[in-house]
Amino acid sequence: MNGPRWVDLEGADNVRDIGPLTTVDGQEIRPGRVLRGDDLRDLTPADVRRLLGEFGVRHVIDLRSTEEAAAGSGPLAGARGVRTHHLSLFPEPGADTSAAKRRVLELLPPGTGTPVTAHYLAFLHLRPDSFVAALQTLAHADGPVIVHCSAGKDRTAAVIAFALELAGVPRDVIVEDYLLTGERMPRIVARWERRRQGAGRPFDARPPQAETLRCFLRILDEHFDGPRGWLRRHGWSAADETALRAKLLE
Numbered sequence: 001m002n003g004p005r006w007v008d009l010e011g012a013d014n015v016r017d018i019g020p021l022t023t024v025d026g027q028e029i030r031p032g033r034v035l036r037g038d039d040l041r042d043l044t045p046a047d048v049r050r051l052l053g054e055f056g057v058r059h060v061i062d063l064r065s066t067e068e069a070a071a072g073s074g075p076l077a078g079a080r081g082v083r084t085h086h087l088s089l090f091p092e093p094g095a096d097t098s099a100a101k102r103r104v105l106e107l108l109p110p111g112t113g114t115p116v117t118a119h120y121l122a123f124l125h126l127r128p129d130s131f132v133a134a135l136q137t138l139a140h141a142d143g144p145v146i147v148h149c150s151a152g153k154d155r156t157a158a159v160i161a162f163a164l165e166l167a168g169v170p171r172d173v174i175v176e177d178y179l180l181t182g183e184r185m186p187r188i189v190a191r192w193e194r195r196r197q198g199a200g201r202p203f204d205a206r207p208p209q210a211e212t213l214r215c216f217l218r219i220l221d222e223h224f225d226g227p228r229g230w231l232r233r234h235g236w237s238a239a240d241e242t243a244l245r246a247k248l249l250e
Contacts, residue, residue, distance in 0.1 A: 013187040016037075016186055017055075021177065023169050028249070030248060032219055034147065035145070038188055039150050043075055058145070062086045063087060066088055116209070131162075163244060
C-alpha cells in the first residue's frame with residue numbers, strides 16, 4: 001500500500017488523507033480530496049488554517065450522534081466557506097430499533113466476525129438514510145471533504161470503506177488503511193480521558209481488527225451483492241457513483 005498521509009494536528013489525533021491509494025486498474029486516489037478523522041472539537045486556530053489553506057476543506061461530514069454533536073463541533077464548523085453535514089449513524093432517541101437489530105442478528109450468526117462487526121451492520125440497518133447521504137455528500141461536494149466521527153475508527157471507517165470499494169481499491173488495501181487507526185489509539189484514548197466524557201455513550205477503546213472489516217464486507221457480498229448492491233437498494237444512483245469516482249480519481 002502506498003500509504004495514506006497522516007495529517008498531524010494539535011487538536012485531533014487520527015486525521016489522514018485517503019490518497020494516494022492505488023486501485024485495481026492502476027489509478028490512484030487523488031490526495032487532498034478526502035480526509036478521514038476523529039473528533040474535531042479541539043482543533044486549534046493553526047489546525048484550522050492548515051485544513052483550510054493546505055487542503056482547502058469546504059465540507060465536514062460529521063457522523064457523530066445527536067448527543068455527541070450537542071457537545072460541540074469545533075472551530076472548523078464555523079469557519080467561513082465551510083459547510084457541516086451532520087449525518088448520525090446512530091438512531092435518534094426513542095427510535096424503534098427492534099427490527100433492525102433482528103436483521104443484524106440474522107446476518108451475523110454467533111461466532112461470526114468480531115463483536116464490532118455487528119455495529120457496522122447496525123449502521124446500515126439503523127441509519128441507511130444517513131449512510132447513503134454521507135456518500136452522496138462526499139461525491140457531490142464542491143471541494144475537499146473531511147469525514148469524521150469521535151475516534152475515526154468505526155463509523156468513519158465504514159463510510160470510507162464503501163467509498164474506496166466503489167473507487168476500485170482492492171479489499172486488502174482497504175483493510176490495511178483501516179488498521180492504521182490502531183497506531184493512534186493510545187493518543188485517541190488519552191484525549192478522550194482528558195475530556196472526562198464518562199456520561200453518555202461509552203467510548204470503545206478497542207483497536208481495529210482486520211476481521212471486523214473483512215467480515216462486514218463479506219456479509220455484504222453474500223446478502224446484497226457487495227457495498228454497491230446495498231447502496232443501490234437504498235437510493236444510490238449511477239450519477240452518484242460517477243460523481244464519487246470523479247471526486248476520488250480524476
